[in-house]
Amino acid sequence: MTAPRWALVVALVGARPSAAAVAQENAPRIPLVTGLVLGSVLHSPLGEREDVLEIASADTSGVHYAWHERTITAKGDTTNGFRKRFVRANDLAGAPRFDDVFGTEEQVRPGFTALSVSTAVYRELRDAGSTPFSMIVTPLEARTMTASATSLSGLLAPPRVRYKGSLTRVSPRPEPFPLLVNGSRAELPAMHLKGSFADGLRREEWDLWVLADSAHPLLLKSVLGEDVFQMVRADLPGTPAARDGGLLASRPLKAALDESCRLELPGVYFAFRTATIDPISDRALAELARALAGHPAWKFTIEGHTDSVGTASANQALSQRRAEAVRARLAERHGLDTHAWGAVGYGATRPKESNATIEGRARNRRVELVRDCR
16 A cells, blocks of 8 residues: 655665566556555455445555444344554564554554555565565454454454464466456456464464555455455545546546446445445545536436345345435535436346456446436
C-alpha cells in the first residue's frame, strides 16, 4: 500500500535493484495512500466474513488502518465491528515480523507489520529467495469468530503464539493475481511465498502471496491452516494522472454510458449479506452524483447482483434491496432526482465470472447503473 510519499521510507532500506527488479517495479501498483479502500474475504471453519479496510491516513510517520468488519458465524449469527491499527514508517520499511491484530482502541505493535511485509523483507526475498521471519497468531482452538477477529490472528486473547522461521520465494517470477481495481478486473503481479514456522513442538506452514512492489508489498492472499484470506477489491482515490479524479476516472462515465449504456459502480460496499450501505461508499456515490448532475434528462435503472451462495429467492430479494438502497442513497444524501429511476434485483442469474472462486464471487456481487438508451 505505498505511494510516492513513501520514497523516504523506501530509501531507508536501500540497495539498488537489478534490471529485472526494475522491470518488476514498473508493474501496476496499489499505492499506500490516504483514501485507499480494500475489500477482503475470509473463509474459516468458524464462519465466512467480508471486510472493508480503509487507509484512514498515510504520511511520513506511518499508516493508520481502519477495519470495518462484518462477520457471520457457522451458527448464522452476524456481528459488526470497527477496529484500528497503526504501523510506523520504520516498520513498513524494515520490520521482520508480522502481527495483524487490530483493536477497538488503536493497536500499535513496534517491530511488526500488519497487512504487508516490510520493504526490507520483500527485497531480501526478491534478491536472495529467502529470509528469516516471525509471526504472531492465535490458534483456531483458542479463538472465536467474533467482530474482534482479524484475517489471521483472530481474537486478541491468550494464548497467542509467536512462531519463528523463514519465508521462501516459490517462483523466481511474479504470478498473476486477480483483483478488482476501481471495479474492473485486473491481473496484478504477486510474489508467491512459503513460510515454515515453529514454536516448541508447534509447527505451522504459511502459504501467501504479496503484491510484487517493494514500496507496498500488500498481503493479497494467505492460507494458514484452515483459514483462507484473500483481497478481492481495491478502490483507489483520485490521482493526478486521472484527469477527472476519483474512482470513475479510469473509465470515463459518459463514454461508458454512451457506448454500452451500462456502468458497473466501483467503491460501493454493503454490510455482509445485507442491503446496508457502508458509509465508506459515499465517496464513490458522491462522485457519481456529480458526474450525472450535468445530464438531468438521462434515465436509469439500478441493477443489483449477487453471487450464488444461498438460495435463489434470498439472493433475488437481497439484490433488489441493494439496488433500492443505492437509489435511495443517491437521492437522500447526494441530491440526485431518482424518482423516475428503476431498481431491479437479478440475484445470481447474471454472473460476470464463475462462482467457484473467491474472486469470481466478489466480481458477481455488484451494482450496475443502466441507462435507458432506446
